[in-house]
Amino acid sequence: VYVYTRGMNDYTTPLEQLLTQLGAAVSRGKQLTDTQIRLGNKLLVYISCCLAGRAYPMGDIPTDQVSIVKEEVFRCITNLHTKNHPDSESAYPHLRTLLQFDTREFLNVLALAFEEPEFNDESGVQKRQRVVDILLQVMVESIGFSPTQVGVLFTFLA
Numbered sequence: 001v002y003v004y005t006r007g008m009n010d011y012t013t014p015l016e017q018l019l020t021q022l023g024a025a026v027s028r029g030k031q032l033t034d035t036q037i038r039l040g041n042k043l044l045v046y047i048s049c050c051l052a053g054r055a056y057p058m059g060d061i062p063t064d065q066v067s068i069v070k071e072e073v074f075r076c077i078t079n080l081h082t083k084n085h086p087d088s089e090s091a092y093p094h095l096r097t098l099l100q101f102d103t104r105e106f107l108n109v110l111a112l113a114f115e116e117p118e119f120n121d122e123s124g125v126q127k128r129q130r131v132v133d134i135l136l137q138v139m140v141e142s143i144g145f146s147p148t149q150v151g152v153l154f155t156f157l158a
Contacts, residue, residue, distance in 0.1 A: 001046065001056060011050055011061075011069045012076045016094075018043055020082065023097035032101075040101040044109055047073060047098075051113035070118055074127070078134060092138050099139060103149040107156040132157060 001014045022043060025036045032040070049056040050073040053066040061069050077094045090096060098106040110131065118124050139145045139153050 005055065009065060012072050015043070015046065015050075015073060015076055016082065018046075019077075019094045019097055022101060023093060026097055026100045040098075041105075044098070044102065044105050047077060048109045048112060051109070052116065067118065070113075070116070074113070078131060090142075092134055095134060096138055096144075099135075099149070100144065103139075103145070103152045107152060111156065 001018075004010045004014045018039060022036065022040050025032055025039075046056045050061070050069055053061050053070065055061050060066075077098065078092065079094060080091055081089055082093055085093070113119065114128055119128050135153055135157075139150055
């Protein structure tokens with residue numbers, strides 16, 4: 001991650017690759033290993049850092065790149081499909097993976113991101129509404145989420 005972010009100013013490639021790994025593990029429906037849980041938790045921290053303008057694992061994103069990184073990471077997790085996706089891929093696979101991994105903590109990451117200035121102007125409010133619409137579509141209108149997870153979503157929305 002460090003080489004991509006510091007050396008190549010690429011914050012989404014490692015995110016996409018690691019989300020794909022986590023997605024494969026989560027989709028099996030089996031108990032996650034400690035390594036997979038660590039990966040998921042690190043991804044949540046990485047996303048939170050990026051959306052707050054902080055570098056992972058420490059420091060700050062260069063000032064001239066903060067808004068670009070926030071936009072790219074946000075777009076990555078809310079994309080309708082992954083790059084070169086198979087026809088069988090569900091809508092919003094990265095968002096779905098993060099919600100299935102740890103609904104409460106991922107929604108906490110979003111809540112922190114929504115406090116950033118980028119989400120409080122007119123276009124930011126539209127982005128927030130888009131995410132809410134996607135969350136409802138992914139968690140309520142489809143299968144694969146428990147009543148507890150949906151309850152966590154409704155608490156987040158309240």
